[in-house]
Amino acid sequence: MNIHIPTPLRAYTGGQQTVNVAGSTAAEALKKLTETYPELQQHLYSAEGKLRSFVNVYLNDDDIRYLPQKEATPVSEDDELTIIPSIAGGCSIH
Amino acid sequence: MLKVRYSDYEALRAHGEETYPHECCGALLGTVGPDGNQVEQTVRAGNTRSDRAHDRYNIAPEELIKIQRQARKLGLDIVGFYHSHPDCPAQWSKTDFEEAHWVGCSYVITRIDLGKAVVTNSFLLTGTGEDDKQFVDEAIEIKTN
Numbered sequence: 001m002n003i004h005i006p007t008p009l010r011a012y013t014g015g016q017q018t019v020n021v022a023g024s025t026a027a028e029a030l031k032k033l034t035e036t037y038p039e040l041q042q043h044l045y046s047a048e049g050k051l052r053s054f055v056n057v058y059l060n061d062d063d064i065r066y067l068p069q070k071e072a073t074p075v076s077e078d079d080e081l082t083i084i085p086s087i088a089g090g091c092s093i094h
Numbered sequence: 095m096l097k098v099r100y101s102d103y104e105a106l107r108a109h110g111e112e113t114y115p116h117e118c119c120g121a122l123l124g125t126v127g128p129d130g131n132q133v134e135q136t137v138r139a140g141n142t143r144s145d146r147a148h149d150r151y152n153i154a155p156e157e158l159i160k161i162q163r164q165a166r167k168l169g170l171d172i173v174g175f176y177h178s179h180p181d182c183p184a185q186w187s188k189t190d191f192e193e194a195h196w197v198g199c200s201y202v203i204t205r206i207d208l209g210k211a212v213v214t215n216s217f218l219l220t221g222t223g224e225d226d227k228q229f230v231d232e233a234i235e236i237k238t239n
Contacts, residue, residue, distance in 0.1 A: 004162065007126075007171050008197040011222075017166070043223055052224075054195050056155040063155065084158050087175050089190035089201075090117055091182035092149035 001075055003033055004082040012039040026064050027071035029081055030057070044083070054086045095130040096174065096200045096216045097235045098122075102136045107204050107211035109138055110178030114209045116147035121158070122174035122200065123165045130232070131173035131200045131218075137161050150189070151177045174200030174216075181206070184213040186229050194219050200232055 003019045013019055014037075021036065023029030034041045044055055051057065051071075057064050059073060060080055067073045075081070102122075109118040119141050124133040139157050143150040153175075165172055175196070179187075184205035186194075194201060197219050204214040216234050221227035 004166075006162065006196070007173065007199060008195070011198070017171070054193075056158075058155065058159055061156065061159070082159050082162065084155050084162065085195040086152070086155065086193065087119075087121075087158060087196065088143075088150070088152040088193040089177060089187065090143070090146075090150035091179035091187050092146075092189060 001029055001077055001079050001081065003029060004080065006084055008085065009040060009043055009083065012043065013037050024074060025069075025071065026057070026059055026073050026075055026081060029075060030071070056084045056086060058082045058084065095233045095235050096133065096202070096218075097127075097130060097237060098133040099237050102133055103214070103234070103236050105136050106176045106202060107214055109136075109176075110180075110204045110206045111209055111211050113141070113147075113178065114206045115180045117141055117143075117149065117151040117178050117180060119151040119153055119175065119177040121153070121161045121172050122176060122202065123161075123168065123170040124173040125170060126173055126198070133173065134170055135168070136176070137164065148180060149182070172196070172199065174202060176202035176204070178204045178206050178211075181208070184215045186217050191227075191229060194227065194229070195224070197221055197223065197227060201229065202234075 021032040216232040217229040
């Protein structure tokens with residue numbers, strides 16, 4: 001399956017914007033991704049191994065955090081994972 | 095340096111005037127060159143922070159994914175984002191910094207005073223990640239054609 005890499009993380013995938021990996025679940029595919037590109041690990045996951053709060057991972061059009069099986073959701077070759085960091089802010093400091 | 099066409103520069107400033115007194119937000123599609131990010135297209139996004147849109151913005155991840163797909167189809171990348179600061183300086187805030195995660199991207203901020211775009215500044219998010227990221231002032235080159 002294809003995993004789409006956002007601009008800021010392409011420095012750790014050799015500049016590739018899409019990486020093809022094998023895996024039967026979203027978790028397996030992501031594990032394969034970080035095994036292939038180990039530098040991605042710290043940018044995607046906390047020291048405790050949890051997906052960082054500002055990193056969104058979508059399976060096709062669904063946030064994997066809200067899928068019933070979350071990262072254990074089965075995937076097929078035709079599915080796509082998209083990694084997308086959040087974008088937010090604002091002028092208030094409060 | 096951020097390179098942007100005059101029409102795109104005006105478009106992002108006009109967006110901030112339209113949404114005043116609320117913050118506007120959007121993405122900058124383009125290419126990464128040896129001397130900086132070059133904008134080829136601006137894409138408006140909705141501000142999901144309806145609870146306090148006067149001083150906060152957030153782009154829904156679903157919308158970001160659509161924007162990223164749009165960029166891919168055009169052979170472009172997301173090279174930055176823009177938002178407005180209604181009646182606030184065109185400088186990044188603590189909130190802007192804490193919520194900035196797109197290293198290598200330009201964050202463009204426009205001050206809107208009483209509905210009129212005043213100052214527009216760009217800040218490049220540099221570093222390798224959360225531990226060493228920082229905003230660096232970035233000149234904006236406005237192209238007239």
